[in-house]
Amino acid sequence: MTETTTPRLTSLSHGGGCGCKIAPDVLASLMRNALPASLFPDLLVGTQSSDDAAVYRLNDDQALIATTDFFMPIVDDPHDFGRIAATNALSDIYAMGGRPIMALALVGMPINVLPHDTIAAVLAGGASICQQAGIPIAGGHSIDSVEPIYGLAVMGLAHPDQIKRNDQAQAGDILILSKPLGVGILSAALKKNQLDDAGYQAMIGSTTRLNTPGTRLAQLPAVHALTDVTGFGLLGHTLEMCRGSGLSAELDYAALPWLAPARDLARTGIQTGASGRNWRACQSEITLDAGLPAEAQALLTDPQTSGGLLIACAPEAANEVLTLLRADGFGQASRIGRLGAGAPHIRVS
Known part of the structure; x- marks a missing residue:
C-alpha cells in the first residue's frame, strides 16, 4: 500500500499572505479606467483613493463599510491560516473606524489534493476569529482551485462623520x-524551515490580533487619518497616506517596532519577492539616510499580513492614542514619525 502525505500548505502556493498582492504601481495602472465615484453621491469612499474599504452612506447616521480580502497560505497550520486570513480581512473595517457586522467566506481549495479535514480546519480558524469579533459568517462562495485560497468579504457600520480615511x-x-x-x-523564513517556535508564536500572536482599537480611535476628533499596514509594507502604505493628504513624512528608523527575529533574519538575506516589487513602486519618493543598516530597505518594504494600524493624529492626542492601544494589548505600539508640508515623500533617518 502506498502511503500518502499531506503537502505543506505553503508548498501549494506561489506566494503567501499579503505578499500575494499585485504591486501598487501595477494596480494603479489597472484601476485607471474605473467608473468615476462622482456618479454616486452617497459613495463616500471608493476607488478614487487608495483606501482600505468602500464606504456608502445609508442615511444621516449610518454608513456601510464593505471590503474583500483573501490570499494564499502564509503558514502550514490550516487553523492558523484561517485565523490570520480572517483577522486580516476584518482589519479593513477597523482601519476605516467601523464596527464589523457580518462576513461571507471566500474559499478556493485544491479539493483532491488537500484532505477535507485540513480544509475544514481553515474554515474553523476563520470562524473562530469572527466569533471573537462578535459577527457571523453568514454565507460565502467556494471553488475548486489549484492553489489554496481563503478570506472574507466583510461588512461594517460607522457614523458617516466618523469614517477615518487614509487621505485626511x-x-x-x-x-x-x-x-x-x-x-x-x-x-x-518559515517556508525555508528557518523559523524557530518562538518566532512562529510571535508571528501568530501579531497576525491574529484584531485591530479593534480602530473603532474607538474613530471617535477621537484629533485622529485625522487611519490605514492598516499590509502588503505594500510600511513605506508603501505611509506613502499612500502622504499622496492622498498632500504631505511628506519623516520616519524614525530607531523607533520602529519589530517582531523579535525579523531584523536578524533580514541580515542573513531572508526576504520576500514582494519586498523588491514594493521598493520599485515607491523608490522615487523615498530617501533612506546613509547611516541605516544594509537590511533597512528590505525591512521597510516587507509585506505585512494582518499588520497594524498606522495612525495620524494631532501631537496633543499622541499619548491618548498610545494609552488606548496599549490598554487593548498592543504593547509595542510606538510613535514612528511625523507628517509635514511638502510634496509626497518619505525620509527615513
Whole structure:
C-alpha cells in the first residue's frame, strides 16, 4: 500500500499572505479606467483613493463599510491560516473606524489534493476569529482551485462623520504604528524551515490580533487619518497616506517596532519577492539616510499580513492614542514619525 502525505500548505502556493498582492504601481495602472465615484453621491469612499474599504452612506447616521480580502497560505497550520486570513480581512473595517457586522467566506481549495479535514480546519480558524469579533459568517462562495485560497468579504457600520480615511492627515501630525513589523520576513523564513517556535508564536500572536482599537480611535476628533499596514509594507502604505493628504513624512528608523527575529533574519538575506516589487513602486519618493543598516530597505518594504494600524493624529492626542492601544494589548505600539508640508515623500533617518 502506498502511503500518502499531506503537502505543506505553503508548498501549494506561489506566494503567501499579503505578499500575494499585485504591486501598487501595477494596480494603479489597472484601476485607471474605473467608473468615476462622482456618479454616486452617497459613495463616500471608493476607488478614487487608495483606501482600505468602500464606504456608502445609508442615511444621516449610518454608513456601510464593505471590503474583500483573501490570499494564499502564509503558514502550514490550516487553523492558523484561517485565523490570520480572517483577522486580516476584518482589519479593513477597523482601519476605516467601523464596527464589523457580518462576513461571507471566500474559499478556493485544491479539493483532491488537500484532505477535507485540513480544509475544514481553515474554515474553523476563520470562524473562530469572527466569533471573537462578535459577527457571523453568514454565507460565502467556494471553488475548486489549484492553489489554496481563503478570506472574507466583510461588512461594517460607522457614523458617516466618523469614517477615518487614509487621505485626511494634516501637517504636523504624529504617526503611530500599533503592531510590530516583520511578518513577511518571518513567513519567508518559515517556508525555508528557518523559523524557530518562538518566532512562529510571535508571528501568530501579531497576525491574529484584531485591530479593534480602530473603532474607538474613530471617535477621537484629533485622529485625522487611519490605514492598516499590509502588503505594500510600511513605506508603501505611509506613502499612500502622504499622496492622498498632500504631505511628506519623516520616519524614525530607531523607533520602529519589530517582531523579535525579523531584523536578524533580514541580515542573513531572508526576504520576500514582494519586498523588491514594493521598493520599485515607491523608490522615487523615498530617501533612506546613509547611516541605516544594509537590511533597512528590505525591512521597510516587507509585506505585512494582518499588520497594524498606522495612525495620524494631532501631537496633543499622541499619548491618548498610545494609552488606548496599549490598554487593548498592543504593547509595542510606538510613535514612528511625523507628517509635514511638502510634496509626497518619505525620509527615513
